[in-house]
Amino acid sequence: MKKLHFIISLFVLAMAIGCSNDSSGSDVDIDSVGAPVNISALTTIAQDNSGKVTFLPKGEGVTQYEIYFGHGATQPVIVNPGATTTHTYPEGIYQAKIVAMGINGKKTEITQTLTVSFLAPTNLQVTLAHVVGDNLSASVSAKANFETFFQVYFGEDPNEIPVDFMEGETIKHTYANVGTYEVKVVALSGGVATTTHTESITISNPILLPVDFESATLNYAFNNFGGALTAVANNPSVDASNVSAKVAKLTKTAGAEVWAGSFLELGEPIDFSTLKKIRIKAWSPKAGIVVKMKLENLTDSNINTEVDVTNTVANNWEELTFDFSAVDNANKYQRVVLFFDFGNAGTGADYYYDDIQLSSGAESLVLPLTFESATLSYAYGNFGGATTAVITNPEKSGINTSSTVSALTKGNGSEVWAGSSLALDTPINFSTFKKLKMKVWSPQAGIIVKFKLENLTDSSINKEIDATTTVADGWEELTFDFAGIVNANNYQRIVIFCDFGNSGTGKTYYFDDIKQSN
Structure with a gap:
């Protein structure tokens, strides 16, 4: 049996090497493949005082396992991935060894303690x-x-x-x-x-700020009054100003009260200890209407505060900010009430809102990034010998005549992976738009521009896409297709690499207008 498994492993290895030299010219270096990882074994025992233990070895990058039982025969038993083997032990504590072999013969071994007892644990x-x-x-x-x-x-x-x-x-x-x-x-x-x-x-699965209406498991239990009806609906106008797939839709039915609206109850009171304002995205069929936000205590609606904002845009999304700077945080406001076109009776019009979140009221560092803001701080994190800063556009021509851009200089002798990162204020929402576009100016064509996305608190959660420039000394727009991206990973940090794979020579690369697109 051992010889048979050895022959099969050689056959698999030969097949892999043969496939690595196909007519496409894309050779695979088998020797560069690492040894197997995450090796362990699930050991279960028969509950009949027999001492019969079943081994189910596990691992990644494994073509076969060798199991040394630590008792009896010194020769290992060969086990294929997904298969099991058994051994009968007397009572005692044993050191079993699992050796995992990869496609190129590299091995990883672990020792696992096995307790065999007929007593109750x-x-x-x-x-x-x-x-x-x-x-x-x-x-x-x-x-x-x-x-x-x-x-x-x-x-x-x-x-x-x-x-x-x-x-x-x-x-x-x-x-x-x-x-x-x-x-x-x-x-x-x-x-x-x-x-x-x-x-x-x-x-429990409470609704907490920020609220984006994208969850498939949350219960957005709207409470309606005065003739208003609110439910989660498809975004009526998906564009760069709101890329969400789902939003809240409030219908102020014909003849509804002037004070018609609806509210959501949060799972905990809003914490105004640092941020004093609440921002939402709103869509209305007309401009100049009053949008009222009211906050209430969950058990006593007489404890409340409200702020009015007048919208300025019709048939498109805009951000509205409600200033609660004078709020008493001890009042424990936990109910968010919204009224649209407050003061006027309902006509059957639909209003939409999205992304309810606490805010400082300052401009947010979010997509799209144009690098034109005079108030935002573009705090780049540089690594590997690269430096990036926002500067005056040195080449106002072609597809990019904007005033300011980001300049990435890859210093002499800098690492092949040198680049810069920028943390956004909120995660990128990939619910509808799966691609990112960026304008790039490079002194040479044919370089790799790598665009990497990272979770803000765990950089091991990341995804990256490469694009290759085709223009030298001129602006072009590159597209990075993140199809299949997991939106729940909350990608909030963007990382840019220019001429990836080559050491720095002191050249400067420019980029601008990072936006989502389909």
Whole structure:
């Protein structure tokens, strides 16, 4: 059997090498492929005092596994990815070794402690927690004495099949609905007796600022009054000023009261300790109407405050800012009430709003970026020997006659990956527009311009796209297609690399007008 598996592995390796030298000319360097990673083994034991343990090895980039049981025969058992193998142990603690081999023969090995006991596990300790940033998910980990493995039931399905896991692993589960669930963790050894821990967890999914109406799991439970009707709807005017797919639609029905409106209840009071203003995007069929925002205490509507703003744009999106600088934060305002065309009876007109968020009232650093603002601070983060700053456009010609642009200088001897980053005030919304466009001026054609997006708090969450210039000493517009991007990753930092892959020679590259597009 060992020889057969060895022959199969050589066959796979030969196939990969053969495929790497096809007629396309795109050679794949097999030797450059790294060794397998994330190697482990799920070990489960029969509960019949037999000591029979099943191994399910796991890993990435693996063509075959060698399992050394740490008991009995010294020769390993060969296991293919996805397959299992078994071994019978007497009671004791063993050091099993898992060796994973990749397509080029590189190996990674780990040693895993295995406890075989016929006694019931003791000292079971379970950690059940909410997942930060994911209201509908919970995580479980556990440890115990004399256990071989654990099973967890998350309590959502009466016919639930438990999830097996090992000590040191954390298991995540996402619930379909809010509610309180009883989570059960069972510690198993090789005997019939088990040890169980049960614990309740409450899953809630509150509406919190900022509100963008894009969530498929949140319940946007609008409360209507006076003849107004509000619901989540498709964006009636998707463009650069509002790229959202979903927005709130308020219909002020014919004959509705002059004070008709609707409100949303937030999951917690608005925190005005630092930011004192609330900004929304609004769309109206006419300009010059009064848009009123009222804030109320959740339990006593007599505790309230309101601000009026008059819109200036018809049939398009604009940002409206409501100044609550005098607000008393101790009043715990938790209900957001909106009125459109306040003071006039309803005519059946539709009004839309979106992106309710706290604001300083200052201009926001968001897409599209034109670099023309006199008040924004374009605080670039530079790395690898590159420096970037906003300067006067040195080449007002062709497709770009704007006054100011960003200039990236790749210093002499700078790294091949030298570049600059810029953090936006809010994540880019990719719900409708999946492409980014940027105007670029380069002293040479044929260079790679890399556009990278990163999560603001975790740069390992990122996505990058390359484009190649075709013009020297002139402006051109490059398109970066982020089709398939996960909007929930909240990409908020943009990173620009010019002439990626080559060391710096002191040349300067210019870019401008970064915007979303389809």
